[in-house]
Amino acid sequence: MNIEELKFDEKGLIPAIVVDAVTKQVLTLAYMSKESLQLSVEKEQTVFYSRSRKTLWHKGETSGNYQNIVSITADCDNDALVVMVEPEGPACHLGTHSCFTKEVFQSENRHEFSYAGLMKLIEGRKTDKKEGSYTTYLFEKGIDKILKKVGEECTEVIIAGKADDKAETVYEIADLAYHVMVLMTQMGISLEDIHKELASRHVIDHKVKQEKMTK
Numbered sequence: 001m002n003i004e005e006l007k008f009d010e011k012g013l014i015p016a017i018v019v020d021a022v023t024k025q026v027l028t029l030a031y032m033s034k035e036s037l038q039l040s041v042e043k044e045q046t047v048f049y050s051r052s053r054k055t056l057w058h059k060g061e062t063s064g065n066y067q068n069i070v071s072i073t074a075d076c077d078n079d080a081l082v083v084m085v086e087p088e089g090p091a092c093h094l095g096t097h098s099c100f101t102k103e104v105f106q107s108e109n110r111h112e113f114s115y116a117g118l119m120k121l122i123e124g125r126k127t128d129k130k131e132g133s134y135t136t137y138l139f140e141k142g143i144d145k146i147l148k149k150v151g152e153e154c155t156e157v158i159i160a161g162k163a164d165d166k167a168e169t170v171y172e173i174a175d176l177a178y179h180v181m182v183l184m185t186q187m188g189i190s191l192e193d194i195h196k197e198l199a200s201r202h203v204i205d206h207k208v209k210q211e212k213m214t215k
Contacts, residue, residue: 003037007079013049014081018091020098021070021084022195023116027091028099030059032081037072044069046083065089115191118178122185138182146186149179 008014013031020027030048032040036056039047043058046067050057060066067085074081092099125135138146153176160168184190 001074001078003034003041005078006034006037006074006081007077008034009079011051013051014079016046016048016081016083018046018067018083018085021086022192023114025098025114025116026100027067027085027087027097037081040069040083041072046085060088063089065091067091115181119181119185119191122181126185135182138179139186143183143186146179146183150176150183153179 006014012033014033014037016030016032018027018030019025030046031051032047033049033056036047036049039056039058046059046069048057048059049055066088067083068088070084070086072081072083087097090097092101122135125133126139129136129140138149153172156172157169157176160172184194
């Protein structure tokens with residue numbers, strides 16, 4: 001859509017919710033003017049309008065913590081933005097990845113899940129060993145044990161898939177995903193590493209499709 005279609009408030013600003021494109025974690029809430037939004041699109045990095053300093057603010061210009069823009073999406077009323085970014089450092093001036101760190105409420109009946117959260121838990125079981133933890137047990141046994149489990153879970157996925165058992169296949173894929181993440185942690189591979197690899201393959205696949213269409 002055209003920037004002219006967006007609805008800026010009486011001060012000429014529009015709220016921008018910045019989200020990590022990899023983890024989907026909300027990083028910060030900032031404001032953009034029409035000029036800062038245009039600059040953001042041109043630079044493909046976030047440029048905000050500082051309400052306190054009343055001036056444009058290129059995130060990372062002084063700190064080096066740039067936010068590389070993946071996409072910008074407007075809401076249904078055209079008066080708010082979601083900016084998906086690949087951050088090069090912490091979003092918060094306090095040095096945290098996200099500005100949103102103070103928990104106000106957590107339901108006892110519902111639990112938030114994310115791959116990033118699971119990865120953090122697995123990493124914690126390696127650095128701070130917990131007695132009775134299966135994850136810690138795998139790290140203590142080492143790479144051969146971890147690889148053996150990955151192989152076993154691969155086989156279980158194949159068996160479940162061959163049987164056309166959807167529920168069992170989902171269960172076994174979840175087991176495989178967990179053990180692969182343990183392997184990733186053991187080898188120092190991050191979710192971002194995998195994200196970047198898959199993203200590069202998507203670009204290649206897109207180009208291949210384009211080439212086929214032109215032939």
